Every structure is written in C-alpha cells, then in structure tokens.
Amino acid sequence: MLELLRRYSGPYRKYFVVGPACKLIEVLFDLFTPLVIARMIDRGVGARDVHAVAMYGLLLVAMAALGILFTLVCQKMAALASQGMGTVIRGELYEHINELSYAELDRFGTPSLITRITNDVNQVQLAVALGVRQLIRWPFLAIGSMVAALLIDVKLGLIFLVSTPLIGIVFWVVMARCVPYFKQMQQKLDRIALICREGLSGARVVRAFVREEHERKRFHEAAADQTQTAITVGRLSSTLNPVTFLVMNLAVCAILWAGGVQVNVGNLSQGQVIAFVNYMTQTLLSIVYVANLVVVFTKASASASRVNEVLHARPSITDAGNGLVELPCASEAAGMLALEFEQASFAFGEGAAAAVDGVTLGLPIGVTLGIIGGTGSGKSTMVSLAPRLYDTTSGTVRVMGKDVRAWLLEQLRHVVGIVPQRASLVTGTIRSNLQWRDAKASDEGLWQALEVAQAAEFVRKLPQGLDSPVEAGGKNFSGGQRQRLTIARALVGNPLILIMDDSASALDFKTDAALRRAVKRRSEEGRASGGLPLTTVIVSQRVSTVRGADMICVLSHGAVAGLGTHDELFETCELYREICLSQFKRDESASVKGVC
Numbered sequence: 194m195l196e197l198l199r200r201y202s203g204p205y206r207k208y209f210v211v212g213p214a215c216k217l218i219e220v221l222f223d224l225f226t227p228l229v230i231a232r233m234i235d236r237g238v239g240a241r242d243v244h245a246v247a248m249y250g251l252l253l254v255a256m257a258a259l260g261i262l263f264t265l266v267c268q269k270m271a272a273l274a275s276q277g278m279g280t281v282i283r284g285e286l287y288e289h290i291n292e293l294s295y296a297e298l299d300r301f302g303t304p305s306l307i308t309r310i311t312n313d314v315n316q317v318q319l320a321v322a323l324g325v326r327q328l329i330r331w332p333f334l335a336i337g338s339m340v341a342a343l344l345i346d347v348k349l350g351l352i353f354l355v356s357t358p359l360i361g362i363v364f365w366v367v368m369a370r371c372v373p374y375f376k377q378m379q380q381k382l383d384r385i386a387l388i389c390r391e392g393l394s395g396a397r398v399v400r401a402f403v404r405e406e407h408e409r410k411r412f413h414e415a416a417a418d419q420t421q422t423a424i425t426v427g428r429l430s431s432t433l434n435p436v437t438f439l440v441m442n443l444a445v446c447a448i449l450w451a452g453g454v455q456v457n458v459g460n461l462s463q464g465q466v467i468a469f470v471n472y473m474t475q476t477l478l479s480i481v482y483v484a485n486l487v488v489v490f491t492k493a494s495a496s497a498s499r500v501n502e503v504l505h506a507r508p509s510i511t512d513a514g515n516g517l518v519e520l521p522c523a524s525e526a527a528g529m530l531a532l533e534f535e536q537a538s539f540a541f542g543e544g545a546a547a548a549v550d551g552v553t554l555g556l557p558i559g560v561t562l563g564i565i566g567g568t569g570s571g572k573s574t575m576v577s578l579a580p581r582l583y584d585t586t587s588g589t590v591r592v593m594g595k596d597v598r599a600w601l602l603e604q605l606r607h608v609v610g611i612v613p614q615r616a617s618l619v620t621g622t623i624r625s626n627l628q629w630r631d632a633k634a635s636d637e638g639l640w641q642a643l644e645v646a647q648a649a650e651f652v653r654k655l656p657q658g659l660d661s662p663v664e665a666g667g668k669n670f671s672g673g674q675r676q677r678l679t680i681a682r683a684l685v686g687n688p689l690i691l692i693m694d695d696s697a698s699a700l701d702f703k704t705d706a707a708l709r710r711a712v713k714r715r716s717e718e719g720r721a722s723g724g725l726p727l728t729t730v731i732v733s734q735r736v737s738t739v740r741g742a743d744m745i746c747v748l749s750h751g752a753v754a755g756l757g758t759h760d761e762l763f764e765t766c767e768l769y770r771e772i773c774l775s776q777f778k779r780d781e782s783a784s785v786k787g788v789c
C-alpha cells in the first residue's frame with residue numbers, strides 16, 4: 194500500500210495535506226463540545242440562567258456548522274485524491290498488462306487480472322478515501338478526549354486507563370484472526386470471476402451441451418465457498434461491537450457511580466461528570482473506528498500487494514537494444530529463408546513437457562508451409578514462436594535470416610502477420626478492426642485485404658460497409674465471417690509472412706479453397722510487382738487445407754514426424770497417412786494421392 198502511495202500520490206499531495214487539516218479543525222470542535230456542554234449545564238441549567246443556556250446553545254450550533262463546512266472540504270479532498278489515484282493506478286495497470294508477454298499473462302490468468310484492475314484497485318481507492326477522511330480524526334479524537342478527561346479529574350481517569358487497553362486487546366485478538374481470511378476472500382473472488390467469464394463467454398456452448406446445471410453448480414459452489422469465508426470473517430468481527438460497547442457502557446456506569454460520589458462531596462460539578470462521560474464515549478468510539486480503519490487498510494494492503502505483483506512483473510520478451518532489421522530486396526530473396534526453426538523447443542513452465550520439441554525446418558521466401566497434427570500436438574505453440582509471442586526455451590527461430598530475438602518487436606510483428614486460432618474482434622467498426630496493423634491503411638488497401646480473405650462480398654452487402662459496427666467480441670458476425678475479418682486484418686499492412694492458425698476452420702470447403710487461391714495470387718502479385726512474395730504458413734487439422742502446400746510439416750507431441758509434400762508424406766509418413774485415411778473414405782484414399 195505504501196509503495197502505491199509513494200508512486201502515485203504525487204499529484205494529489207495537496208489533498209493529502211488539506212483534507213486531514215480540515216478534519217483536524219473539525220476534531221478540535223468535537224473536543225471542545227463536551228466542555229461547552231459542561232459550561233451550559235453548570236452556568237446555565239444549574240444557575241437557572243436562560244441567557245447563558247441560549248448563548249452556549251448558539252455557540253454549539255456555530256461550532257457544528259463550522260465543523261460541517263470543514264468536513265465537506267475534507268470529503269472533497271478525499272474524493273479527488275482517491276478517485277484520481279485509482280484512475281492513475283488502473284491506467285498504469287492496463288498499460289503494463291499490455292506490455293506483458295504471453296508467459297506472464299498465462300501465469301496471472303485473465304480473470305485474476307480483471308479482478309485486480311477492478312476490485313483490488315477499488316479497495317485501494319477506498320483506503321485512500323478513508324485515510325484522508327478518518328486516519329487523523331479518530332486517533333486524534335481518542336488521544337484528545339483522553340487528555341481532556343484527565344485534565345478534568347485524574348482519579349476518574351483511572352477508569353480510562355483500564356477500559357481503553359481492554360478494548361485494544363479485544364481488537365488485536367479479533368483482527369489477528371481475521372487478516373488471513375481477507376487474502377483468501379480476494380482469491381476466491383478471482384475464482385468466481387473465472388467461472389463467470391468461462392460460463393458467460395461460452396454461454397452458447399454451455400446451452401448446446403446442456404451444461405447449464407453443471408455451470409450453475411460450479412458457480413454456486415464457488416460463491417458458497419466465498420460466502421463461507423465472508424461469514425467466518427463477519428462472525429469474528431461481529432464480536433467486536435458487542436464486546437466494545439459492553440466495556441464502554443460498564444466504564445460509563447463506573448464513571449457515573451464514582452463521579453456521583455465526587456459531586457456529592459463537592460469535588461466535581463455535574464457538568465464535569467457529563468463532560469467526562471462524553472469524552473469517555475468519544476475515546477472508546479474512536480477506538481472502534483480505528484479498528485474499522487484497520488480492517489479497511491488490511492484488505493487494501495492485501496489488494497495493493499496483488500496490484501504490485503502485476504506492476505512488478507517484467508515482460509520476459511523485450512527488444513531492448515535491438516535495432517531495425519534491414520529487409521532483403523527482391524533480388525536478394527532467391528533461396529533465402531523467410532522462416533527457419535533450428536532445434537527449436539518450448540515448454541510452458543519449468544518441468545513441463547515440451548510443447549515444441551527440437552523442430553528444425555526452413556521455409557524459403559514465397560513458399561507455403563502446411564502444418565498438420567493431432568489436437569495438442571504443438572501447432573499453435575510452434576507458430577507463435579515466429580512473432581515472438583513466446584521465446585524458445587532452447588534452439589533458434591529466424592525470420593528473414595535474423596534471430597527473432599534480434600528484431601524490434603514492432604517490426605517483427607509487422608513483418609509476421611498472424612491470424613490466431615480464436616477469431617477475436619473488438620467493439621468498433623470493421624474499419625477500426627482492420628486498421629490494427631496499419632492505422633493509416635487506405636480504404637483501397639482494406640478492400641484488397643477483404644477480397645483476399647473472401648470477406649469483401651458480405652462486407653459490401655452491409656449498409657454501412659467498412660463503417661459497419663462490430664459488437665463486443667464480434668458477436669454480430671457469424672463464426673466464418675469473424676474468421677474472414679481476422680484474416681483480412683492480418684493482411685492489412687502487407688506482412689511478408691502470413692500465419693493462419695487454423696483460422697479457416699469455420700469456412701466451407703469452397704470458400705477455404707478460394708481463400709488459399711487468393712493468398713497464393715497475392716504472393717505472386719508481390720513477386721510480379723518487384724517486391725517480396727508472401728510466405729504463408731497454414732495450420733490446420735484438415736488434410737484438404739494443407740495438401741496443396743509446397744511443404745507440409747506433420748507434428749506429433751511437438752516434434753516433426755514428417756516433412757515433405759503431400760505425395761511424399763503419404764508414401765513415407767505413417768501418421769500423415771493415418772490422418773489422410775481418417776478424413777477420406779477408404780475407397781477414396783487410393784485416389785487421395787492422385788487427387789493431390
């Protein structure tokens with residue numbers, strides 16, 4: 194918490210000074226109030242002096258009015274400081290998360306990041322607001338009331354000296370037991386967020402598989418778990434108020450009894466005893482509020498450490514010290530490799546099995562590579578090494594002959610256009626989604642990309658064309674339309690390598706074939722215009738999608754099980770033949786080789 198304050202309170206320091214200063218003035222009024230009431234009783238009520246009663250009454254009203262005024266100023270300072278700091282922290286967190294590599298994002302998980310950026314920052318905001326408003330008030334009021342009471346009568350003050358530590362001990366015992374639960378509550382909130390996210394984003398699948406009851410049960414279990422922890426904390430902390438008030442009321446009784454004796458012998462006036470009771474109540478109530486502040490700050494501290502954990506995470510993939518890579522011109526391109534894997538391996542975390550295992554292959558510029566393999570064979574992981582979404586754990590990946598670690602990330606990701614397996618669009622328009630890779634792309638460039646991606650026809654039919662709205666996640670488009678828009682997006686800005694990670698799975702065979710033809714045409718046009726031809730990597734589980742590729746890589750458990758053309762692999766690679774036979778009828782299989 195202190196670290197967040199140190200880093201982000203800079204522009205709001207004046208509010209942290211003016212706010213508590215106003216509160217301090219209000220506390221002074223609170224401290225003088227029992228004294229004024231005592232005077233009113235002794236000099237007004239006791240002496241039957243109506244004028245004195247009215248005077249002291251007016252003084253009390255004036256003090257209350259001024260107190261409210263200073264409180265309002267303090268409230269405003271607290272709101273400005275807490276909202277301002279919260280906004281800055283949220284902005285920093287969001288920016289920082291965007292800089293993190295896939296490895297760190299995997300480690301935290303999206304639901305946890307969302308909870309940290311929303312709920313955890315809210316807890317910090319609340320603590321800042323209460324800090325400005327209350328942090329000075331209650332301790333100052335407690336000590337001030339204690340001093341004022343002791344000034345009235347030291348002997349009665351002994352009651353203070355017994356009751357105050359007693360309340361302190363009760364709080365210490367209860368809080369020590371509550372604190373561990375606060376962290377647990379945040380973690381359980383993360384789990385609820387995860388279930389909500391999965392259940393809501395996959396609502397259609399849940400319904401299609403009639404999994405509503407299962408999802409409901411999962412949610413209720415997680416919610417019940419969180420509720421149980423909240424109830425445990427609630428039960429523990431609910432003992433605080435009754436115990437505190439019991440101690441406080443016993444102390445008041447003791448003061449009234451001992452004070453009554455003192456009044457009878459003429460050592461104290463009635464007004465002084467009333468003032469003493471007021472100070473006693475103020476002190477003990479202040480301790481209750483201080484304890485509540487401790488609860489808020491403990492929660493905020495747990496949240497702040499979760500926020501700091503993200504802010505401290507350093508992206509494992511950086512391009513510090515790298516310069517612009519000079520791209521080859523067309524005359525140098527002959528025989529040059531656009532993409533090269535040399536004994537490239539990658540594992541998700543230490544001790545995990547290799548998702549990519551010693552892959553070695555070279556892809557000349559302008560060539561099309563198909564990657565095929567069973568589910569979980571490492572296809573997506575392998576291609577994500579090219580734009581450096583992950584770094585190899587051993588071995589090297591080169592793009593245009595240069596180790597990907599030596600590229601500027603922006604340039605590398607401009608050269609390598611990747612269409613992820615999951616077609617994801619964001620709220621905006623078709624145009625704003627297509628311009629991700631090149632914010633200045635002209636309409637002509639966008640339409641060209643849409644033509645290649647087989648999306649131009651349906652976009653043209655939309656009344657607003659490129660300006661048609663895209664709803665969250667692109668949910669106003671079909672799966673196939675979304676896929677085609679994401680392919681078009683990857684083509685905008687003219688990448689030299691296009692990677693399509695199973696991104697045509699929702700397309701019918703005819704559109705899929707037309708897409709591959711259009712991509713090939715684009716590559717040839719690139720060559721004909723004197724530039725570099727497009728190099729393409731097509732990841733698919735369908736033989737029909739990859740069989741026309743110049744080279745096919747068959748992956749099994751992250752390793753290359755076969756590399757060659759369709760015909761070569763059909764002859765030599767057992768796994769490839771099995772995949773082919775499983776996708777074509779047995780009597781067709783004889784012709785599979787011929788057809789391709």
Ligand SMILES: Nc1ncnc2c1ncn2[C@@H]1O[C@H](COP(=O)(O)OP(=O)(O)OP(=O)(O)O)[C@@H](O)[C@H]1O
Binds near residue numbers: 567571573614695734
């Ligand atoms: N973020 C991740 N964290 C941990 N393990 C992962 C992660 N992503 C993938 N894996 C694991 O790595 C292996 C390869 O996964 P990958 O997604 O690359 O396979 P794939 O061949 O693309 O599968 P599919 O055809 O189903 O998309 C799998 O065993 C998978 O469980």
